[in-house]
Amino acid sequence: MATRVKSWGLALVLLCISLSYLVHAADDNGGLGASFIFGDSLVDAGNNNYLPTLSRANIPPNGIDFKASGGNPTGRYTNGRTIGDIVGEELGVPNYAVPYLAPNSTGKAILYGVNYASGGGGIMNATGRIFVNRLGLDIQIDFFNNTRKQLDKLLGASKAKDYISKRSIFSITIGANDFLNNYLLPVLSIGARVSESPDGFVDDLINQLRNQLTRLYQLDARKFVIGNVGPIGCIPYQKTINQLNENECVDLANKLAMQYNGRLEELLTEMNGKLPGATFVHANVYELVMELITNYEKYGFTTASQACCGNGGQYAGIIPCGPTSSLCKDRDKHVFWDPYHPSEAANVIIARQLVYGSTKYISPVNLKQLRTL
Secondary structure, three states, X not given: OHHHHHHHHHHHHHHHHHHHHHHHHHHHOOOOOXXXXXXOOOOOOOHHHHOOOOOOXXXXXXXXXXXXXXOOOOOOOOOOOOXXXXXXXXXXXXXXXXXXXXXXXXXXXXXXXXXXXXXXXXXXXXXXXXXXXXXXXXXXXXXXXXXXXHHHHHHOHHHHHHHHHHHOEEEEEOOHHHHHHHHOOOOOOHHHHHHOOHHHHHHHHHHHHHHHHHHHHHOXXXXXXXXXXXXXXXXXXXXXXXXOXXXXXXXXXXXXXXXXXXXXXXXXXXXXXXXXXXXXXXXXXXXXXXXXXXXXXXXXXXXXXXXXXXXXXXXXXXXXXXXXXXXXXXXXXXXXXXXXXXXXXXXXXXXXXXXXXXXXXXXXXXXXXXXXX
């Protein structure tokens, strides 16, 4: 009997030590809590590695410049760090947000953040079905709900709520696939385009996103940054298949992006006025990337049209990056890594503007200011 009492006593002591360790880990994580990242392949850090999907980046030479992996592919759709990775570094987060589907996304690891983003994912659940599997934003929020419960267990309900609402940033980078791999996709979307006008489709996107952001708010998220859709008509894939000159972009794709972006800005103004205690920051990714494309030489690039890694057509913009792709030697001189995604060099410029920039690109506050609110 005495042995059993001693065993229970030892277990209780170990439990207390474990809880104390986790609470101190939360306290030691600087002024920032966690970085919760939602979105598509622009910020996917490896979730699609764990899905039976046609959209994957865990093959070389993806990740060739990602120092944390020794240049091995991790599932990031670029040669190095994503915008989400760099933003976290600039804000002082000591670890990259762990992919939700990765085996190590448990325990103390989630205190630094979790990445739910998925290549091919979109605001609408039907987006990206050409890839067979992907995580849409609704599913990503379902997964955060699971993380929310884990944090309650790790920190206790009261401390977890403070950690999420006061010390954590929620970033959402999504919407491009809703056009590229849904509304504008040949054959699969022609029915939707016949039955629904661009205005109607954008209305659906905004209404769906409003519900999704409200749901995150109900799960205690308070500090948000939402990126608009970039100039998707200017990516190497679009330039290649439409046989455009270097300084040309696909007009329809960019017009749809700008139409959505205008409505998104209105939505975020609405949410800021409607949801007490929340701050919704608007990241003008469209203008940021367009600045890089238009004035690429000013930023040290030699091309804003040619994919560094890819195959097919004038701009290597048809076949995604893989082991048999042509690969440029001057990776830091290309705005685009592959037919769809920016290079790490471009991501660094974009991320630093989001963290430190003026209201031209990030408003009403930048991410350094959002951190201290």
